[in-house]
Amino acid sequence: MSERVDLWNNGNLVQDIFLGEIKVPVKVLRNDSFQAWYLLQPRENGNKSSKTDDLGSLRLNICYTEDCVLPSEYYTSLRNLLLKSSEVQPISASAAYILSEVCRDKYDAVLPLVRLLLHHHKLVPFVAAVAELDLKDTQEANTVFRGNSLATRCVDEMMKIVGKHYLKVTLKPVIDEICESPKPCEIDPIRLREGDNVEINMENLRYYVDKVFREIVRSSISCPTLMCDVFYSLRHLAAKRFPNDPHVQYSAVSSFVFLRFFAVAVVSPHTFHLRPHHPDAQTSRTLTLISKAIQTLGSWGSLTKSKLSSFKETFMCEFFKTFQEDKFTESVKKFLDDVSSTESKEPSGLSEPVHLKEGEMYKRAQGRTRIGKKNFKKRWFCLTSREFTYHKQQDKEPIFTIPIKNILAVEKLDESSFNKKNMFQVLHGEKPLYIQANNCVEASEWIEALCRVTRCNQKRLSFYHPSAFLNGNWLCCKATIENTVGCARCTADVPADTQIEIDGDRETERIYSLFTINMSKLQKLEEACGSIAVYQGPRKEPDDYSNFTIEDSVATFHTLKQIIDTVEKLNESHEKYQKKRSSSAKYGSEENPIVGKVS
Known part of the structure; x- marks a missing residue:
């Protein structure tokens, strides 16, 4: 096993040029301090490797720590x-x-x-x-959470840990498009090459910025619960500190989600595992320009005046004159409201209920005390941004409806409860709704979809019962009171695909x-x-x-x-x-x- 070290040149005139790489065996790192010279090698390109001439060398001083x-x-x-x-x-x-x-x-x-x-x-x-x-x-107020304090670093690290999947579903498709089918986007007159057309480049850049911005402001439903909870706290703390500034509640959130999360991921997609490698120089420059634009658009919803005057580059000021500020400001504010609210909301800009998922599964009759196949009925389930329903057949009137705002938790159900696999439960204040999916993949998809649409519900549960209440007691903890607090901590505060393995010890x-x-x-x-x-x-x-x-x-x-x-x-x-x-x-x-x- 070895560690790979890449060397890049990030100069003023030439940005992020790959110089070479080395691989260091892990076993040599077990010394308290290791110093050695290594010849730089070319990047691995499948089966063939290029010549190693003139790549230079790199000296490493590595400290290796082994915790017991x-x-x-x-x-x-x-x-x-x-x-x-x-x-x-x-x-x-x-x-x-x-x-x-x-x-x-x-x-x-x-x-x-x-x-x-x-x-x-x-x-x-x-x-x-x-x-x-x-x-x-x-x-x-305009400097809220702009420094590198303990608070900002904790939020930064939290977003990196729990926001990986959020970035993937929001940005990866458009980042892949930019990197795999790049269009020229340079609008700085000093950097333009011979034959470049600045008007066409500006149109290309505008196309990318619009697409990235649109994906971001439509993504609030995918924002992990933990991020929403943190943003909610920061928003209200900032408003309390500066009660006379109506915009600080937005800048407190945008300074993280736009400036420290999305903008950083755009300019360094490889760091957030959105791309396998560092992009080439031209693509990197395009991503830098998009990132600058996203930062500016993100701040429009939180400031009283335009940011055009703050641009150091004249060409960026000219670029932003083509944007309708009011339109983008409202989109940003709506997005920031969605990701920092404790109330369940629909995706930005949508007034009608949005169809999210539907399919046929088995539902156990609620309130039955015995285990039996007759208690499970095939039903058609439908999830929208407003409600979760089930029907006897597709296109029929719903038999039972649960408003999204009333769902308290969505969790897997132990197989031992009814001797059935692929079961999950929807807790909503009445009897738990027990559902059996057709397979494990389908069960995970339904749990994920339900968790995402209910992630901002104010009365979410922290504990639940992983088994059912049958014959006068909970099978998991043997408690005899049906409405007693759950015996296991909820695991779906964050959707399953964003959970991480942490060794607390x-x-x-x-x-x-x-x-x-x-x-x-x-x-x-x-x-x-x-x-x-x-x-x-x-x-x-x-x-x-x-x-x-x-x-x-x-x-x-x-x-x-x-x-x-x-x-x-x-x-x-x-x-x-x-x-x-x-x-x-x-x-x-x-x-x-x-x-x-x-x-």
Whole structure:
């Protein structure tokens, strides 16, 4: 197994030119620090490889970190300390916030932190808390969430994790068209080549911008629930901070979804797995121009005046004079309303119910207490943007209708409930509706479609029963009260195709390692808090902690003491566990596995 490293030139005159690549075997990275010279190789092109002459060489200095992940129970104290961060007042005194403060590069802290909080369904309240702190230091509404704070980095990382499928269904078809059948789009007079027609190029660029923009503003129904929940919190926090600015509620959301999500994905599609490789220079330039346009159009719905005056390039200003600002502004506002609302909405610009899916499946009669084949009837199901219905036959009047806004959860049903495969349940306040699809693919498609159209429902459930209530008890948890709270956390908050596998213990171990590396900073910060609490005069030795946020020295000191104590206990656990593994476990066993390849 090896890691591939690509080298590109991103100069002022020549943009993103591929220079060469190397492959480094993973086994050589197991050293604490590895330095070596490698000759650059041409990009792999199927069966043949080009000449290696004149590609130059690249020197790498790679640091390889190997975490030793202990059994889950060892991390209980540290994990609980981190997961309770959103409840700490002030948020700057929380363990998660302190982690970001002591790490030199916030990204090192943000990645495992976001994944851990996401895994335990604690990300939204934490983002809301750090965003509120961020807004306290924001003096002007037009700069809301424009910096690289902990709040903005957490949202950025969250969007990368949960928004992959959203980008795929929204942008991939049009990005593929641009990359595979490119049209000349250069409109900068300085960059034009001999024979280029600027009017035709401008028409080509306008065609691409219109198509990308149209796909984005029509995509709100596909936006993952978690992103909608975060956008809702940011929107209302910004409106609360600047109550006299009616546009800030939109700029708070557009600064993320347009500027930090869609625009970035357009200009770097390979980074978001929308394309297999970095695009060539001409295509890259086209994507850059489209990205600039999308950023501008996204900001039109959140500002009171036109953005034309802010363009540094005259040619972009001329390009945007062909746009009808009012038309695009309304589309942007409608889209931002859809992705940051807690009420179920229909796709932008549609007043009539939209047909989303229909097909024949089996429905179990509601309220029956016995298991039997007669309880399952073949019915025709229909899903629109307003309601979910079933009929005796296609084109007949519906027998039963569930308004979309009343659906509380859509989940799979354990096969053991009725000894039938491919079953799912629709929870809507009355008896659960149990449905059997014809196959597993069909079941997944229906669950996905129902989850997408109900993702903004305000009263979504957090817990459900994975089995049915039969013969006086729930088969899953044996509870005897039919309306008792579910025994399993809902898994369909995010559609199945956007869910990710997160190892919570591994992320906690990574955070423990970061705390260990920065132990001296933790101790200095603890001393600073003690000094501030005892002596209220000027701070001593400001270089040690002047860059840290200390709103409440007592609360911060208390959290720091917990962190240090927890990390020291984990240090002891690591030492004991390593000694036990090396002394008692057989080399090659599960407790002491072989590291690296076997020759």
